[in-house]
Amino acid sequence: MEKQMxxxxxxxxISLILPTGCTTKVDQGVELQYAEKVLQSYFDGISAFDYQxxxxxxxxxxxxxEDGTIWTVEDHINFLQPMEGKGNISYSFQDARKTIDGNxxxxxxxxxxxxxxxxxxxxxxxxxxxxxxxxDSGWKMVLLHSTTVKSAEPx
Numbered sequence: 001m002e003k004q005m006x007x008x009x010x011x012x013x014i015s016l017i018l019p020t021g022c023t024t025k026v027d028q029g030v031e032l033q034y035a036e037k038v039l040q041s042y043f044d045g046i047s048a049f050d051y052q053x054x055x056x057x058x059x060x061x062x063x064x065x066e067d068g069t070i071w072t073v074e075d076h077i078n079f080l081q082p083m084e085g086k087g088n089i090s091y092s093f094q095d096a097r098k099t100i101d102g103n104x105x106x107x108x109x110x111x112x113x114x115x116x117x118x119x120x121x122x123x124x125x126x127x128x129x130x131x132x133x134x135x136d137s138g139w140k141m142v143l144l145h146s147t148t149v150k151s152a153e154p155x
Contacts, residue, residue, distance in 0.1 A: 035105035059140040089115035
């Protein structure tokens with residue numbers, strides 16, 4: 001009888017623990033999708049010259065590190081404004097690795113941009129890492145570190 005009682009309690013404990021572990025992984029996957037959408041939204045904002053969309057994707061203390069330059073979202077917007085109406089750009093991400101740990105997520109990827117500037121096709125490529133934090137208002141990007149991919153030159 002005592003063995004049967006222990007077995008029953010073990011079954012109860014397992015049934016309580018097992019779903020919790022599964023739910024956590026599912027929740028993390030969903031949260032990571034939300035974080036990833038914020039990153040995509042930032043670049044959609046750039047493509048559309050939608051500066052509010054860019055602002056909405058960023059935390060108040062957001063910083064962009066690109067090739068030795070440190071920008072806020074407002075600095076980035078000021079850089080983009082003179083380009084309005086002079087071309088278009090679209091972004092795609094490759095080799096993305098996504099991780100979440102509590103209220104922090106980070107995504108590393110290759111960012112490839114195809115643009116038309118003053119009628120000429122232009123190709124850009126960066127290696128980037130984005131750090132996002134879950135805040136009361138949802139996921140926000142706090143840091144984007146971007147390094148331009150340099151083409152290998154023959155020696």
